[in-house]
Amino acid sequence: MDVIIGVAAVNKTAASQPYGLVGKVQVLAFSFVLTLAAGLAVAWMLMTYHQRQSDSLRVETVEKLGRIRADVESLLSGSLALTQGMATTLYAHGKLTDQEFNATAAQLIGQRPEIRNLGVAYGTVLRQVYPLRGNEKALGLDYRLHPQQWNAVESAITNGATVVDGPLNLVQGGVGVISRTPVFRPTSVGGKPEYFALVSLVIDIGTVLDRAGFNDPDISLTLALEANGALFHGDASILEQAPINAEIKFPGGSWRVYALPATGWPQAWWRFDPWLSLIGLALVAAVTATSLVAAMAWHHRTHLVSSLRESESRYRNLLDTAPAAIVLHRGGRLIFANKEAVRLLAAQSAADLIDRPMLDCIHPDYHSVVSDRVGSLRQIGDEVPPLRMKLITLDGGVVDADIASSAVLVSGKLAVLAIAVDATRTVRAETQRQAVLDDLQRSNDELRQFTAAASHDLQEPLRQIATYVQMLERRYAPLLDQDGHDFINFTVEGVVRMRRLLHDLGLYAQVQGAGAPFKRLELVSILAKVRATHQDRITRLSAHISDHNLPAVMADETQVEQLFENLIDNALRYSRSAVPPVITVFAQRQGAFWRIGVSDNGIGIDGQYQATIFDAFTRLHGPSLTAGSGLGLAICRRIVERHGGQIWVESEPDRGSTFYFTLPTA
Ligand code: ADP
Numbered sequence: 263m264d265v266i267i268g269v270a271a272v273n274k275t276a277a278s279q280p281y282g283l284v285g286k287v288q289v290l291a292f293s294f295v296l297t298l299a300a301g302l303a304v305a306w307m308l309m310t311y312h313q314r315q316s317d318s319l320r321v322e323t324v325e326k327l328g329r330i331r332a333d334v335e336s337l338l339s340g341s342l343a344l345t346q347g348m349a350t351t352l353y354a355h356g357k358l359t360d361q362e363f364n365a366t367a368a369q370l371i372g373q374r375p376e377i378r379n380l381g382v383a384y385g386t387v388l389r390q391v392y393p394l395r396g397n398e399k400a401l402g403l404d405y406r407l408h409p410q411q412w413n414a415v416e417s418a419i420t421n422g423a424t425v426v427d428g429p430l431n432l433v434q435g436g437v438g439v440i441s442r443t444p445v446f447r448p449t450s451v452g453g454k455p456e457y458f459a460l461v462s463l464v465i466d467i468g469t470v471l472d473r474a475g476f477n478d479p480d481i482s483l484t485l486a487l488e489a490n491g492a493l494f495h496g497d498a499s500i501l502e503q504a505p506i507n508a509e510i511k512f513p514g515g516s517w518r519v520y521a522l523p524a525t526g527w528p529q530a531w532w533r534f535d536p537w538l539s540l541i542g543l544a545l546v547a548a549v550t551a552t553s554l555v556a557a558m559a560w561h562h563r564t565h566l567v568s569s570l571r572e573s574e575s576r577y578r579n580l581l582d583t584a585p586a587a588i589v590l591h592r593g594g595r596l597i598f599a600n601k602e603a604v605r606l607l608a609a610q611s612a613a614d615l616i617d618r619p620m621l622d623c624i625h626p627d628y629h630s631v632v633s634d635r636v637g638s639l640r641q642i643g644d645e646v647p648p649l650r651m652k653l654i655t656l657d658g659g660v661v662d663a664d665i666a667s668s669a670v671l672v673s674g675k676l677a678v679l680a681i682a683v684d685a686t687r688t689v690r691a692e693t694q695r696q697a698v699l700d701d702l703q704r705s706n707d708e709l710r711q712f713t714a715a716a717s718h719d720l721q722e723p724l725r726q727i728a729t730y731v732q733m734l735e736r737r738y739a740p741l742l743d744q745d746g747h748d749f750i751n752f753t754v755e756g757v758v759r760m761r762r763l764l765h766d767l768g769l770y771a772q773v774q775g776a777g778a779p780f781k782r783l784e785l786v787s788i789l790a791k792v793r794a795t796h797q798d799r800i801t802r803l804s805a806h807i808s809d810h811n812l813p814a815v816m817a818d819e820t821q822v823e824q825l826f827e828n829l830i831d832n833a834l835r836y837s838r839s840a841v842p843p844v845i846t847v848f849a850q851r852q853g854a855f856w857r858i859g860v861s862d863n864g865i866g867i868d869g870q871y872q873a874t875i876f877d878a879f880t881r882l883h884g885p886s887l888t889a890g891s892g893l894g895l896a897i898c899r900r901i902v903e904r905h906g907g908q909i910w911v912e913s914e915p916d917r918g919s920t921f922y923f924t925l926p927t928a
Pocket of ligand 1 (some may be wrong): 583832865919
């Protein structure tokens, strides 16, 4: 089973760390490629749209131009055909009377407002004009006298075909074209046709163009007309804008008509539709932003995943190299075990443990406590403190371990992380220590009993020695010289000191062994008893013992009495000669203890001995000065320590000493 360890341990720095240069380049490259693709797609769409719009405008323009061209062509051709009609009439009838001419012309022209007039020249002189009104001046015009017109007339006569002249500014005003058709007629029956007359027709171009819709605003075209290589209508600038053109053909000539949509051709595709371009740009920007965000998110995720992997392998290493056995279990089954766990449980590999019931590894004595502990781990962060228990190894052995557990999240589900520290050595060491302690205790007890018994049993023979030596002195006094008396005195003194030593040794041995239970004691009463014991000495030495606010303590009465007894005894004994002892007993509260001080104005203690005087048999002064055993302060220390307190001294030689000790408050 693959268990991801340390999911929660991906550190924040890894997650929030900005990615490096390579990461940035990847993100930018990805975003750039997407933006480029989006830009190209938008450009292609705009171009296609532009192309379609341009094409449809072009088709529309071509269609409109076609219509206009056809209209102009039909108007011109229709009008020009009239000259043919008049020419045919002249051919058939010869010279027409003015009446005949007018009737024929009226018939031919009908409702054609674009025709200014129809004229007939017999020979080279214009003789008949229809309508006459407004054209009276033209009558009698001899073409030969007007070179400008004669060229066209002569060309028509010479070629025997219609010649269309113009566009040109008409004498009557406006612009027009003049068609001239020669009529050839045989002068005699069967004779050769000879030039007879010239039919001229003046067409007003303005009207033609009007009728063809040139000036209709609805047509939405900008138009220009060209004849003989020169524009005669419209703006020359449209020629520079790639206009559509068409040829207008009519008998005797042709024009070229140029057209542009009124709005001109569409702008370049990127300027063609500002809104569309703007939407396209916005689209590209959106793609850039989205791709950038997506790339960053993708990169961030990749980064996170690799951090997670790194973190996981780091934690796996950490777990495997940890000196503690670490297992994970869920639903009562093991799902992970590190190397130390494999070793501790005597498995071959973690696979031996995975999926095994967790309780299989716990000694049956601890099954219920382990189940209770696991049951109390209900949410992440819950933990139970280390508990020593016995584990059952796969090879059936038993090992001691301290196990602490906590609830963790593994692969998104709650599991229990148990950390077990092999306690086999500790337990063994503790057992050994306990055995040594027991031994020590036993031998201490024996020693104490031996000391108590010895001190007690030796008293009797000593008393006998003293008694008999004193009897010896009394009975044989006359026989003894001074040395004999001195020897007997030394013997008796030695015996007294020996008895005191044995007595104190007995007390020293008893302090720990024969202690009574603690009870509430008023220190004032204790001090009063001790004072009473020493009353003779106090009087003899003119000593003064005072006490201040002595409290009650929880202590062993006999021992506290002994403590005060020893300290007061010392204070009286180690007084300066000729200086009456002044002894003060006082107390101060220190938390759960009282600090009690016994001060005197005696000989004091040199600083270097202040620590050692509490050791047994330490005496700073010879037997001549005092009759102590060197055990008094050692007994005091044992008593104080048995009560959980401390004892120490502060002293100045020749000024006095203060012995402090602490006892529990009552
Ligand atoms: P001892 O039986 O000799 O008095 P203690 O253990 O009571 O033995 O005292 C140890 C030594 O400490 C003494 O020999 C003495 O030199 C010194 N000492 C004890 N109490 C006092 C005191 N109040 N003033 C000066 N010296 C003291």
